[in-house]
Amino acid sequence: MPCLNEAETLAVCIDKANGYLERSGVIGEVVIADNGSTDGSQDIARAHGARVVDISAKGYGNALMGGIEASVGRFVIMGDADDSYDFSKLDPFVERLRAGDQLVMGNRFRGGIAEGAMPPLHKYLGNPVLSWIGRLLFRSPIKDFHCGLRGFDRQSILDLHLQTTGMEFASEVVVKATLGGLRVSEVPTTLDKDGRSRAPHLRSWRDGWRHLRFLLIFSPRWLFLIPGLSAFFVGLLGSLILSIGPVVVGSIGFDQSSQIFLSALAIVGYQAVIFAVLTKIYAQHEGFRIPKSRNFEWLERRFSLESAALAGLLLFLVGLAVAIVQFVLWVQTGFGSLDGATILRLSVPAALLMSLGAQTIMAGLFLGVLNVGLRRR
Secondary structure, three states: OOEEOOOOHHHHHHHHHHHHHHHHOOOOOOOOOOOEOOOOOHHHHHHHOOOOEOOOOHHHHHHHHHHHHHHHOOEEEOOOOOOOOOOOOOHHHHHHHHOOEEEEEEEEEEHHOOOOOOOHHHHHHHHHHHHHHHHHHHHOOOOOOOOOEEEEHHHHHHHOOOOOOOOOOOHHHHHHHHHOOOEEEEEOOOOOOOOOOOOEEEEHHHHHHHHHHHHHOOOHHHHHHHHHHHHHHHHHHHHHHHHOEEEEEEEEEEEEHHHHHHHHHHHHHHOOOOOHHHHHEEEEHOOOOOOOOOOHHHHHHHOOOHHHHHHHHHHHHHHHHHHHHHHHHHOOOOOOOHOOOOOOHHHHHHHHHHHHHHHHHHHHHHHHHHHOOOOOO
16 A cells, blocks of 8 residues: 555555455455655554555655565555555455456446545546546556556566656556556446545646656557658648649638648658657667557568668658759759749758658667667666
8 A cells, every 4th residue: 555644544444454364364464655654654554564665755656666566475456545445345356366367457437436435527537538548549458547446466567667656657557567468357346435634645637647648658659650640641742732733622722831831741740750660669679568560560670770861861862853953943044033933842842852851861870879789787
């Protein structure tokens, strides 16, 4: 149990957990991961038979990881120390863990939420929306991403190398367990109104944004790759079409200014695609358990410093060739005035190709940096 000034409810939580261990015959202990309590929570925990582990690094994620690392059992069941979860009813979690599941999540929407136990903002918007996004981005079977009561195989979770320090730790566990191929399941659990007189540590908008930010950043395909590809192809095709001449769709006309903005869209989209690819390669390089697709494996085999430099150089040279032709035409006029519309139609795609080529070369150089062999501690 992570703990930060939980003197009002800590004793009853520990007693329920010890009562479950005694009744069920499960050999275990209660570990309190204390995150700097100043209300005597540590003494209360020891008086009720729990082992206290002092975690100096602040944050929900830090407290939980410290407690998990200090635990000695094969299985760990974690839950908040505010008496909102009933530690005397852990049989469903233990049964699924003994059956081979490596992460067992509680589902409060299936088990029941007591009146006043969850703010309406969390119940009808925050939790359902964030859980839906998690299922969509990572194909997770979990429908309650943020339930504070969950059990897991300790070593399996340690092998995920969890990194977040705050409330987004709850999402990281589910996401990395899913991506890592762990056996994941849900069991119904209840949520009661907590027994504290003070306000909870959770901050709705701040912590909700941290969860959403983690989900998006950890899924570069949806945040960068797909939007980037869409923007790149729309911008590139639109710019090339307008290099031939103006286009009228219904009562709307597109000409040079549209071509300039479409070229900018193509550049931004291409940068997003490169970022998505390099992010995934970096994640693989650092040992994150992110499953590869066939398309990505094909791309990874062919995307190297040399191949990127060659492709980028070709793009740059094509754009440069168009620019040189335009310069020659300008010289032939004695550096006089040229037809602005015609010149602009060709200048924009030339600049676009040169920019894309330069970006590709720099992406290849960065990939070369990633692939430099280092001896790590």
